[in-house]
Amino acid sequence: MKKYDLTVPLDVFNEIIRYKQEILILMNEHTLNTQDNSIKDALVHVSESEIYYLLEYHQKVFINYLYFKEESILENYLHWFYRVYLNKDLHIDFFSSIYKLWVIAYSKYLNKTMLIPVKKFYEFLDANNEEISKTAMELKIFYIDNKSDELYSFLVNAQKDKFREEILKNASTQEDFLHFFSTHVVKAMQKVGFMWEIGKISVAKEHISSSILEEICFEVINTFQKQESNNKSVLLVNAPNEFHGLGLKFISKLLENMGYKVISLGATGTPKKDILKAVEEFEPSYLVIGVSISINLYEVALIIKEVNKLNHQNSSNIEILLGGNACNDLNKPKELLKAHEYFKSVEDIVKYFD
Missing domain, CATH: 1.10.1240 (Methyltransferase, Methionine Synthase (B12-binding Domains); Chain A, domain 1)
Known part of the structure; x- marks a missing residue:
């Protein structure tokens, strides 16, 4: 895909955040009620609930792309989106039609000046539709041995x-x-x-x-030898809206074997307010956040900002540690998210605690 740098002023970004739910609801209404044949045909293959999920997912990608200014977030999403839904027999015109509807939805909540970069962005995606679809179907996201x-x-x-x-x-x-x-x-x-x-x-x-x-x-x-308690506590959480919790489960069991007191909020994603409440209540030595889906990175950034604020207010020193595939979409995840450390694998996390 050709490179595209979408930079919007802070006031535009704040307006997008402010009206994101209203824009999403309007976009969903437009999608379900449109007379566009490519979208009507898509509804034969994709349920209304799945359409809403796709629109919400797209909006979150858009917000994360604007916030972090990392093109890999956008590219990986587009390749996934085209790959999955072209294989569900959606015609390529569907994607163009959706892009046009997004511009219409945003136009109700952004003034003409604010709408300019958003409109150019969707025009860019539309112009590169064929190239994106071709690349998506050829892409190999792993190097298998x-x-x-x-x-x-x-x-x-x-x-x-x-x-x-x-x-x-x-x-x-x-x-x-x-x-x-x-x-x-x-x-x-x-x-x-x-x-x-x-x-x-x-x-x-x-x-x-x-x-x-x-x-x-x-x-x-379960066969590995357990070590004595070291009196240090670790709060393990999956980022909001995460459903891939296997890695966090492994880390929980491994750290327990190594003598840490592990407090896990579960394998599925935990809302931001509940994570922050748990940090205040348990005052852990470490907070480990798992994030495997890039659309959740913005929420993670907000959580880390609040925990760092608590560290400052309470003169505490909770170490914030990050893991998960989503961070691979950022060039410098530790710096961008303001965490203490970032780990690419379960192996690296365990070595850090050893």
Whole structure:
């Protein structure tokens, strides 16, 4: 995709944030009531509830792109969006029609001057529609190796015993297991996700793969020796609107084995107000935030801002640590999000606490 730098003044960004819910509701109404044939045809393949989800997802990507000014957030989303929905038999004209409706929705809440960069942005996407769709269908988001490919095959074909055998061969120590997990298992699961996106495997196989992975890896983690308590507490949270909590579950169990007092708010995403309340109530030594979906990065930035404010007000020193694939969309996640550390893998997080 051609490069595009969308920079809007702060007052425009604030207006977009201020009216985001109203704009989303209006956009949904326009989409469901339009006479545009490409959108009407899309509703044959996509339910009204899914359309709303797609619109909300798009709006969050747009907000994150404006806030962080990182083009990878936009590119990765567009490739995913086109890849999944072209495989659901939506015609490419659908995307152009949606872009035009977004301009109409924003025009009700932004004055003509404020609307200019937004309009240019959607015109850019429309002009590059063909190129985006072509790139999306050709894109490979992972670099698979033979071992990862073998693990992928075991997972999607529900060969639990073979997957267990391969994991156990590489789990004589916790260090070995974590290295193997970060090097090969993660790539295998990335392939699972990609193959689902392009319609090569069913959602059932995607769910089975996750289930086998969780079961076997917890079996292994439970065999590792536990250390004595070190009296330090770790609050583990998934960012708001996150539903990928497997990595956080692993970290929770591993840190408990290492002697930390772990307070987990669960595998699914926790609302911002509840995260901040937990920070005040438990006063942990560390706050670990998992974020795997880039649309949630803006909310994470707001959470970190509030925790840093609490640190200053209370003269406390809660270390804010970040993990998850979403951070890979940022060039300097630690600096941009104002966290103490950022980790690319479960292996790196555990090494930090060791």
